Every structure is written in structure tokens, then in C-alpha cells.
Amino acid sequence: MSERDRLPPGQIVTEKWPVLHTGEVPSVDLDRWSLRIEGLVETPYEITHRELLTLPRSTVRCDIHCVTRWSRFDNEFEGVSVNVLLDRGGILSNARFCLVHAEHGYTTNLPLADLRRPENLVAWRWNGHDLDPEHGYPARLLVPHLYFWKSAKWLRGFELLEDDVPGLWEDAGYHMRGDPWHEERFSRSDPARMRRGPRR
Numbered sequence: 001m002s003e004r005d006r007l008p009p010g011q012i013v014t015e016k017w018p019v020l021h022t023g024e025v026p027s028v029d030l031d032r033w034s035l036r037i038e039g040l041v042e043t044p045y046e047i048t049h050r051e052l053l054t055l056p057r058s059t060v061r062c063d064i065h066c067v068t069r070w071s072r073f074d075n076e077f078e079g080v081s082v083n084v085l086l087d088r089g090g091i092l093s094n095a096r097f098c099l100v101h102a103e104h105g106y107t108t109n110l111p112l113a114d115l116r117r118p119e120n121l122v123a124w125r126w127n128g129h130d131l132d133p134e135h136g137y138p139a140r141l142l143v144p145h146l147y148f149w150k151s152a153k154w155l156r157g158f159e160l161l162e163d164d165v166p167g168l169w170e171d172a173g174y175h176m177r178g179d180p181w182h183e184e185r186f187s188r189s190d191p192a193r194m195r196r197g198p199r200r
Helices: 049-054 083-087 189-195
Strands: 034-039 047-048 058-065 070-082 097-102 106-111 119-127 140-142 155-161
Touching: 034 083, 034 097, 047 049, 047 083, 049 119, 058 119, 070 083, 083 119, 083 155
Parallel strands: 034 155
Antiparallel strands: 034 047, 058 070, 070 119, 097 106, 097 155, 119 140
């Protein structure tokens, strides 16, 4: 596939990985870190960082696209399939959406159908190295088919829900889904917001 075919409308290719986020980079104590699966699951649970690293690992090679208009090709992420974690909790039949929780109270929402795609990871390695703290170490979500603000840094949990609930940037006017191929940047026209972009 040509570069032109891989680039969503309105995007520019970069070889750098820009650092964008709200708040400070958190200082994480790995001995106290955990990831929680809760909401509409049969068995809510928490998994420690040490336990997370013992789960079967997957590697995904993908392009990533930020709503601030940069795209980066050929990224290799390593981590645990999101489905491994969700299936361990047992998803209830009325679960349709997920509210993703991260450090600093950050949240973002995803339809469960988008979250359960096989390429999605809870990732902690990128291009053969542990993620830098600025890019989400010790764990970030990877949902490469949507704008990258949906791939929350510093992940702390998945809350499965029956109804869609906006996260931080969605509540501020960003699109509830965020498909880069359809330029689902905003839920309404706002040129000022277009220039700023969500910092994540």
C-alpha cells in the first residue's frame, strides 16, 4: 500500500512522535500500580503490573494518527491483547461501551466493538524498547484505527457500560468515536478547537 493510501485526510506524516498530554507525567510506583476491569463484567478484578507482564504478549505493527493532524507510520507496539483482559472478567451481554480510565482522572470512551478489535493492546513497549514515561509507561492503550487520543496514556482501567458516556475531550466537544478516515474530529464545528487539538 502506498503512503498516500495510508494517510487519512487532513493528516501530515512525521518521523517524530510528538509528546502531547494533559497534566504532568505521573511518577508511578510499579509495586502499587494496578489495572482495574469493572462495570458490566461477571467478575470485576484488578491486575498488578507484575501479573500483567506474565500474560501472553502480542506485537502489533501499525500507523498512528493524531487529531492534531500528524500521522506516524510503521510503529511496533508490544503488550497484552485488550481482549485477554476483558475476557478474563467475563463481559455481560448488556455491555455496549467502555469508559477508559487513566492517571490524572483522564477518561475517554469507546464502543465495545471498537475496543475489542484484535489489534488493540495494553502496550508497554514501542519499537523494541519500553515506552518512555512521556508516551505512557508503564501501560497505555493502543487503538490504532481511531485518532490517538482514544489510545489513553498511563492506563488504569476499563469500565464497561450499557450506555455511551463522554470522556474528558469528548465532553469538551470532540467526536464520540474519532475515526480518522472520516475526519471525526469534533461533534460540532469549532475552528478554534480545531487549531488546539486534544493534548494527549
